[in-house]
Amino acid sequence: MDGVIHSGRLCGMTTTSPSSRPLTRKGQETRQRIVDAAAELIFRQGVAQTTIEDVRAAADVSSSQLYHYFEDKTALVWAVVDHQAETMVGGQEMFDFSTLEGLRAWRNFVIAGQREHHCSGGCPIGSLGGQLAETDPDARAHVDEGFKRWEATIQSGLREMHTRGELTPDSDPDTLALALLAALQGGLLLTQIKRDTKPLEAALDAMIELVARLSGSSS
């Protein structure tokens, strides 16, 4: 079972109750209010410290309402992972990863986001991965799905650069995309620990510098 996402769970969770009946519009709104509250609490204090009771109070719903949408805390946490992936990755798909200017605009956006949060919380998906990877294989698979989508966005841009002949022919845009995602994640983690955006700036600048050098233009 390790790492397998059971059919329908990843996406199905967003529109059905545990009984798999489709939700009404009002039901979807209530469900989303619960996920939003849980995501906010977990971002601030971590998975282990967040109880179902905290979420119930923050979302202003009854226990029976909460359990109508989520079988247990585990199911709620998976929904939070999917929600954070949707928010994070969705918010970055507007950037153009196929040009150096686009990469630099994205870099500035990510760093500004960290400043806005006073460098706390880290990456909403990455930090969930670190908390859940060893104890909940299904949650790890949900986090992995989120990262795959993120990676694909960066990949697609760098592949375009490569196809246009703007990266040296022997460079591998897919490996480069994975390296960029790793640099981002490590930069976010160190930024969270140090409460300073310097590590994130250093990591992203180094990767963009490498892309610039592979494209023949030293930045």
Added chain:
Amino acid sequence: MDGVIHSGRLCGMTTTSPSSRPLTRKGQETRQRIVDAAAELIFRQGVAQTTIEDVRAAADVSSSQLYHYFEDKTALVWAVVDHQAETMVGGQEMFDFSTLEGLRAWRNFVIAGQREHHCSGGCPIGSLGGQLAETDPDARAHVDEGFKRWEATIQSGLREMHTRGELTPDSDPDTLALALLAALQGGLLLTQIKRDTKPLEAALDAMIELVARLSGSSS
């Protein structure tokens, strides 16, 4: 108080009991057995899932023995952070970060370590950082201390390269060291999530490629 390490705590914890009396050799051994057991449990299952009772049983000590060395779980967790920093950073100080060959040997060592652990657990310090940063400011400061020592090791090597004129004069070895540490951390996190060393390889190779290009030798 946020982020401040109280005088003596970071180092003092390794040789004294909560009453600050120096430990006998036998006392130091018992204390170390407790820290080792806690580190192993926390590495496998996380901070939140590890109870004082788990540690007591794994280290085969009585409650009163355990509380003789550690005031509470928080103090034990700090000792685990320091211990992991000592083990991780200490184990990497033998590498020569001042040559491309040394950097590549280190890269191979880190990746082999992940394979040995079947890509589970992530970075023993980084994962503690992610779990504790928002809930325990003192633990975050301990993690930060560990990272600073790690960064200094890499820095010292890259500064040497720079001084020898083997990095372009306008490159900044300190920023590069921070970027390399971030790439390592992000690579380890993604490796943990994906259960595959590819992200770690991609991240470290990209950074070493950049260092190679800044030293004028394209790898």
